[in-house]
Amino acid sequence: MYNQTEIIKDTTDLGPEGELIVNMGPQHPATHGVLHLVVTLNGETIKKIEPHLGYIHRSIEKMCESLTYRQFIYVTSRMDYLSSHINNTACALLVEKGMQIEVPERAKVVRTILNELTRIASHELWIGAMAMDLGAFTPFFYAFREREMITDIMEDTCGARLTMNYIVPGGLMYDIHPEFQTKVKAFIKQFKEKVTEYEDLVTGNVIFQSRTKGVGILTASDAISYGCTGPVARGSGVNCDIRKIAPYDAYDRVEFDEIIETAGDSFARYMVRVKEMNQSIRIIEQLIDNIPEGDFVGKTKNVLKLAKGEFYQRVETARGELGVYIVSEGGTTPHRIKFRSPGFSNLSVLNHIAKGSKIGDLMATMGTLDLVIPDIDR
């Protein structure tokens, strides 16, 4: 890898053969956080991209080792903060699996609904940010208007808008808000009306299409060998939806399609996410009227202790497959914890797929990889 002195040396001078080395980030409007890309350019053409991480490293894995199985869940909200619910679900599922806790049906269904709402919210934010990367500012505000409805629902039920910490091992922290169902239905209604706006402004737009079609092409075999998951891999024709492959919570009882596009370019990844939002709506519609009555949290011991051994649980976040791996020594805290975050693998293909394209294409490619830097750099 690069060391710091090398970075400084390289970037103060022109490289060999007229190469231009540009530091994009850690403070750059298109990197959505503190990602640092050392981009080697030849004119406008990209020759090499080297991502540099570490600007927002908070050693979350190490922190989790000193927290109990109830406490460590809240930290995971801070990894991929746009799908914090799903991160929390992954941890709760792992603890439940390790201790054989029975989760009530009500909790399972509510978790599923909330996970799908989180996915929609994340994709809404992504669609706005993606349009902004390509220079269209307005869709951002339209997307945030719908996302605001979701965060309002979250605020009502979970008490927070971004880092909810609503899911506990065994179920939910408290019952859903009495108006939860009506609000979710109102959201579905508005979403279905307004989703055509993205088609008018973004999807169908000739400039947007020409910016994304045939750009950043990732083949299916490359997607697998780089470990890509989520919409990035599904845009290349790999079916890798954990909700289908290894259903958790209430995903085994709902009907939905795994969206797969085969083109592998930025537009395919874009379309996967847009269509996934519709599938999420479909899942929510099936569940929202059928939330079973009963307890919202299962019976758990006061002090949670995982048996000695190794445990792994994977879920599908908005960005791809999140894996939680715990080595337990039988105590109240994990001995070793490891998160397999989707963003890290998705970022690793950037050099491969953006090489040889223009700087403008780098933005389109990076936008559709949907990078959340705290997720990559835990």
Add this chain to the structure above:
Amino acid sequence: MNISSILFYAISALILGAGILAVTSVKIFRAAIWLLFSLIGIAALYFWMQVEFIAAIQIVVYVGGIVVLIIFSIFLTQHSGKEMNSPARSKKIFSALAALFGTAFVHNLIVHYEGFAFNSAKPFNPSVAEIGTQMLSTTSYGFILPFEVVSMLLLAAMVGCIVIAMRPANTINSEIPNSTTLVNNKD
């Protein structure tokens, strides 16, 4: 001395000063910028002479075209920011001699034919339509032949550009993925 002649001397000073700076500057980009000012000064001189059409063409061709081209080629060279080495003394002396000789020659020509007499005949003010007609006329003093020769030259230059800019066809479609390599990893 009226305002008009003050303006003339100011413009001339700009042209000559910028010209001297253009040849003496050690930074190539600055030299280009001084050349630009010199050329703008010449356009200003045309405006002063009230031949606006020529002045506008001077700006379009020299400033908007040639200087921009020069600046672009400077950008494409590597060491555009570095200071150039000062030329050898013998080169300097010969350049100065050449400049002096040129000045003397031009001066001699002007004195021989017209002198510096101020010609105060009626102002030269052709309409744009007249210029257009003259450009395409085949009568005496018509410019149709040079006009067409220049068009041919430009056409040749354009064809040359296109040939240089075209890239080989095989490099375009090499990165499209093969859609038959789709893999399922269902477990």
Add this chain to the structure above:
Amino acid sequence: MLSLESITKTTQDWLFAKFSPQIALTIECVIVILLAITLFAVLGLVLVLLERKVAARIQIRLGPNRVGPGGIFQTAADTLKLIMKEGLTPDAADKFLFNLAPFIVMMVAMLLLAPIAFAKNFQIWDINIGVLYISSVSSLSVIGILMAGWASNNKYSLLGAMRSGAQIVSYELSAGFAVLTIVVLTGSLQISDIVAAQENGWWLFKGHIPVIIAFVLYIIAVTAETNRAPFDLAEAESELTAGFHTEYSGMKFALFFLAEYINIFIVCAIGATLFLGGWMPLHIGHWENFNHVMDYIPSSVWFMVKTFFLIFLIMWFRWTFPRLRVDQLLNLEWKYLLPISLFNLLLVTVIAIMGWYF
């Protein structure tokens, strides 16, 4: 009726009666310069506020509304802030050119103001090659941008300047061809002649579909020439942070910012002059009463309304479309706009020769 024409005429008469011609001319020059600077300041404030309000309305926001009623002093406050900020010059920059560049850009914008007819007989310089003058002088602004990009000694700036250079040089062609269609129809390059030719109807309505195509091409080309979205590659903030003015701050940045808006005003004013009849009121055929009512509206109001309509159109583009990529930008010009405008010019020439316009 109080019009700008009578004011200028009385002023001029008074000056020439009171002073010797040379002094009167000098005083007139000073007045014109003061008026131009005032116009610049006012336009800068108004257009920036207008842009922010238009953007806010399109983006379902309210926009600036805290400084003054409805936020009308927001841009004044911003200007004050920019004046008080330190104008930094990077250490490794070519300091002379770095500081010169914003002034070049501003100067070009000022020069372009000369031949614009703001109202009936209210024009700084009715030069006989008006349109050619505008297209030649506007080609100078690219020099300022190239200078700024190079002198900053910043890679983003350099890339932005290169893009901007390629963009302006190529889009000048189709803007020029669009302007030429009107020149062909009018048979004159002088602004006052072009306006006078539209007395019985604007060229946009008189000239059939080719002129409408030329109008569309003109709007696209000038949007690109003024570096506005969707052609704002020179300052594409998601790619190059701020392009050629990355390193500028304080008043030097403000000059670039102001010049951008002044340039928009100028190209829109020219567009309004060429295609929408300048200060000519809207006249429809033989509706005498209607035409009479329209004549009561001062010519300066007509001019401003048309110009601001075009400015709004350009703002509307900016807040709707994504940005093009640099090679697509050049593709658009060389593969679409240029062939269409060449063909269109041919069509207009045929129409002009045959006299098929109204």
Add this chain to the structure above:
Amino acid sequence: MFLKDYISEVYNGVSSLLKGMRKTGYYFTHSKEIITEQYPDNRATLKLADRFKGEVVMPHDENNEHTCTGCTACELACPNGTIKIITKFDITPEGKKKKAIDAFIYRLEMCTLCNLCVAACPSDAIKMAPNFEHSVFDRSKLTKILNNPGSKIKEGIE
């Protein structure tokens, strides 16, 4: 056919752009779609969700009594060490010693508002309050003592 493709390409491109402009034009002309909330001005009508997790408070009743027994369950549940409970022994009228809280120290600047302390409390002595305007000029003001001065534990709470 080449020319036909060319023209249809131009037509489709332009119509897609016009579609987008129609949408933004719609929003430009419909001012009731504006969603801006003018925050400090709308404080009076601002309605926060009742579950909003803003800070931890300890409710007291009209007799200045709370229900905290000082069991330190919240202190143990907190992942950040936000809560510190200092206990003392009160002498009840019967002459018996009874454990009570001296100070319930809550450090807002360290709190992640995860709600684990509230969930852990066996006697519902603390809860989350929907306050979000927490900015102060001095960091030490964020360290709060939640029990009111002179407050007592409610009768019958063990």
